[in-house]
Amino acid sequence: MNRQSAAAIGLALAAISLNGGALAADLPLKAAPEPVDFNPFWAEVDYLAWSVTGDKLPALVTTAPIGTPLGVAGVLGQPTTTVLFGNSSVNDDWRSGGRITAGYWFDPQRSRGIEASFFGLENIGTGFAADTGTYPILTRPFLNVATGAQDSMIVGFPGLGTGSINANETSRLLGAGALYRQDVGMWSGQRVSALIGYRYLRSSDTLWITDTLNSPAFGVFTPTDSFKATSNFHGVDLGLTGEWQNGPWSLEWRGKVALGANLNSADISGSTTSTIGAVTTTTAGGALTAPSNIGHFDQTRFAVVPEIALKAGYQIAPAWRLIAGYDVIYWTGVQRAGGLVDTGLNPTLVPGPGIGPVRPLPAFNTTNLLAQGFSVGVRYNY
Numbered sequence: 001m002n003r004q005s006a007a008a009i010g011l012a013l014a015a016i017s018l019n020g021g022a023l024a025a026d027l028p029l030k031a032a033p034e035p036v037d038f039n040p041f042w043a044e045v046d047y048l049a050w051s052v053t054g055d056k057l058p059a060l061v062t063t064a065p066i067g068t069p070l071g072v073a074g075v076l077g078q079p080t081t082t083v084l085f086g087n088s089s090v091n092d093d094w095r096s097g098g099r100i101t102a103g104y105w106f107d108p109q110r111s112r113g114i115e116a117s118f119f120g121l122e123n124i125g126t127g128f129a130a131d132t133g134t135y136p137i138l139t140r141p142f143l144n145v146a147t148g149a150q151d152s153m154i155v156g157f158p159g160l161g162t163g164s165i166n167a168n169e170t171s172r173l174l175g176a177g178a179l180y181r182q183d184v185g186m187w188s189g190q191r192v193s194a195l196i197g198y199r200y201l202r203s204s205d206t207l208w209i210t211d212t213l214n215s216p217a218f219g220v221f222t223p224t225d226s227f228k229a230t231s232n233f234h235g236v237d238l239g240l241t242g243e244w245q246n247g248p249w250s251l252e253w254r255g256k257v258a259l260g261a262n263l264n265s266a267d268i269s270g271s272t273t274s275t276i277g278a279v280t281t282t283t284a285g286g287a288l289t290a291p292s293n294i295g296h297f298d299q300t301r302f303a304v305v306p307e308i309a310l311k312a313g314y315q316i317a318p319a320w321r322l323i324a325g326y327d328v329i330y331w332t333g334v335q336r337a338g339g340l341v342d343t344g345l346n347p348t349l350v351p352g353p354g355i356g357p358v359r360p361l362p363a364f365n366t367t368n369l370l371a372q373g374f375s376v377g378v379r380y381n382y
Contacts (some may be wrong), residue, residue, distance in 0.1 A: 006166040038108040040380040044323060046099040048258075050121055052372030054092025054174055055205050055336040058343050059086040060288075061128065061165050063135040066158060074139025074152040082134070091171040092128040098120035099375065111183035111193075120174040120373075131164035132156035137165050140211065141285050143344040146356045151347075153287055154213065161215030168208060169337060173371060175201040175329075177237060190242045190255060199258035201233040201329075203369060205337035211287065219276035225287035229335045233303055235260020249323070250313040258305040264335035266297045266362065276377070288341055293360045301366065303333040313379065321379045331369040339365035 034249025039142055046089040061084040062074035072078045104116035122156035136158050144151035156163035179197035186192070239256030273282045284291050344365045348354030 007166045013064045015190070016119075029199075030360040032282060038105075039382045040105040042105075042379065043100070043102040043382075044176045044190040044377055044379040045099070046323065046325075046375040046377030047108045048093035048097035048099055048119065048121065048373060048375050049094055049325070049326075050097060050169070052121065052369055053367075053369045054372075055169060055207075056089050056169060056367065057086040057169070057338040058341055059083045059085075059087040059141050060167065060209060060341075061130065062139045062141045062152060062198045063130075064137045064139070065256075066136050068137060070154070070157060070160070072214050073137050073157060074141055074153070075292070076141045076150045076152075078150075081141075083113040083166055084130055085128040085165075090122045090169050091258045094373070095124050097124050099377070112181070114178070114180050116176075116178045121172070123170055123172050125168055125170040128167040129165070132162045132337030135153040136192075138165060138211075142288070144217045145346045145359045146348050146354075151345075153214045155211045156213065161213050161218070162215040163211060165209070165211040167210075170206050170246065172204045173369075174200070175199070177264045179237060181241065184240075187242070190244045192240060195237065195239040195241055195254075195256060197236050199233070199237040199256075199260070201305065201331060201336050202231070203331070204228070204230040205331045207341075208302070209287070218272060221272060221274045223270065224284040225270045225289045226268070227340045229337045229340055230264045231334045233258070233260055233305060233331065234263070235303070235305060239314075248315040250315075254307075254311075256307045258307070260303060260305075260365075261337070262301045262333045262366065263302040264299045264301060264333075264366065266299075266335065266339060266340050266364070268297075268362065270294060285350075288343065288345070288360060290345075290360055292349075292358050293342060293362045295362070297362050297364070299335070299364050303331065305329065305331045311375075319381045321381075323375070323377045323379050325375045326373070327375060328372040329370070331371070334369040335364065335366050336369075339367060341364060 048194050062081050063072045063084055064080045074081055090258055097120055099119035101117040103113055105113040138155040139152040141152045177199045179195050181193045181195050183193050206228045208226040212222045216218050235258035237258045238254050241254040243244045243252040270283055270286030272286055307329045309327045311323055313321045313323045315321045342360035345357040347360045
């Protein structure tokens, strides 16, 4: 290498060394990722307008026209008998309620999350009142198990005495649950998620009925019966949910089934207050209650609770969405107050010892409950 070539190489290396910082500074840098605007919490509040299957009551109060013989007055199966209360469902009207749901997403993509909810419907009641001023013949029908034939107890009858009857049943329904949801994929343009969690439901009915017979010949008698039925369901909830999004509009469906147990309980009580002459006494047992069926009773049954829900939403602001939907819940093996009433009586056991079968007995006739209706609410993403 000659002297001129060495000098040229040296000058080139010096230029590269002097300009190295400028060349590095001119290279484009990878921009830092922008932070994702994500808040994991959301909540929804709904107004509910639902109907619930009513409680089926046996015939509890009957009447007959004046002139009916005493022996067949108010007896079921007689052409002269009219049922005034019972032999029908009560508390099956529409009722208002509320539901609150809150959730938390574990990731910005909202593919995994948890939610919890609670709903309750207003208490609903059905009352009945009658007296011999309106119905001169008032009776309480029953099956006389000593004879095997239908019979009746007299509350009021012309020439025998006057009387009155009051009855009421109140029904309640509420529920709660918690779910974990996990996206399982896309189907027909919708996100589909699997659901697993816990479900709780509570139904309760309280039925009471009291009557008073005022007879100049025999005295005053006031029997009172009370039947309270409660069902508490605990189960594992399994299901799927899907959601479509189209601009501000959304449509969400959800199908679940809960498998678990009904913890059914019954509280039956009754008493009769009688005043004969100047002496007033109170004894256990009313018209449809006796020591043979008075008390607290428990029963556990397997139960299934399918549920379907459909919701449409419209986004009115960046964090707010209006929601309207329809829900259907079907609950098996529910204990209602009407299912606790045993209308079979053995009059020979009063005051006792009598002959024939011991009745009334505790009855656990369960039924299925259907709750369905509309919801309107608002959802807020924090």
